[in-house]
Amino acid sequence: MENRSNAVAAAGANSDLQIREDWRLAREAHEELQVVGMPRTNLLLVGTAGAIRFVLEMLWLELHEPILTWRPGQRLELPSPGREATLVLHDVGELTCEDQHHVLRWLDQTAGRIRVVSTTAVPLWPRVKTGAFNDVLYYRLNTVCLPSS
Numbered sequence: 613m614e615n616r617s618n619a620v621a622a623a624g625a626n627s628d629l630q631i632r633e634d635w636r637l638a639r640e641a642h643e644e645l646q647v648v649g650m651p652r653t654n655l656l657l658v659g660t661a662g663a664i665r666f667v668l669e670m671l672w673l674e675l676h677e678p679i680l681t682w683r684p685g686q687r688l689e690l691p692s693p694g695r696e697a698t699l700v701l702h703d704v705g706e707l708t709c710e711d712q713h714h715v716l717r718w719l720d721q722t723a724g725r726i727r728v729v730s731t732t733a734v735p736l737w738p739r740v741k742t743g744a745f746n747d748v749l750y751y752r753l754n755t756v757c758l759p760s761s
Contacts (some may be wrong), residue, residue, distance in 0.1 A: 654728045654755040656704075656736075664731045667702065671729060693721040704753065705739055709715035712746040714730065719752055728753055 655671075672679060678697040682688055682719045684706035699708045701707070707715065719728070730753045739745035 629682060654753050655730070656754045656757045657729065657731045658735060658757060659733070660698060661733065664733075668729070668731070671698070680730065688719045691714070691726060692717060693723070693726065696725050698727045698729060701730045701753075703726060703732060705734060705736050707733045707745075709746070712749050716749045719749075 624679075628632070655667075657667055675698055676759040679700060680689075680691050680697060681702065683702045688711045689701060701715075706734070715728075719726075736745050736750055736754075740747045740750045
């Protein structure tokens with residue numbers, strides 16, 4: 613039993629190391645894109661709650677701008693598209709179809725001034741294939757995907 617616990621702990625540590633490396637690469641890619649004037653990079657975090665929490669904590673430590681959050685069950689309120697901010701959509705797969713279209717229209721107005729960080733514990737692609745999640749929104753949110761196990 614102890615060997616199994618050690619194996620699980622080692623797998624978790626490897627997962628954390630991979631998430632840290634993925635986060636470092638995503639951050640570097642974002643900085644390079646900003647130098648050439650590209651829009652801000654949206655992030656899709658797919659994985660366990662612990663791995664997602666780690667990346668969000670790193671993000672909050674590094675950002676010097678307003679961060680707004682949405683969680684399932686809350687009314688969706690989007691920031692003004694004219695200012696720089698980061699919007700965190702927790703469990704983005706839980707957005708209603710109406711809210712998905714609302715977010716997509718809003719993204720068109722932001723002109724890259726607002727970064728969207730979306731989290732999900734389950735892959736969204738199967739939901740896209742069944743029509744439960746808007747495919748255009750999926751591709752807009754999935755600029756950089758950080759998967760974890």
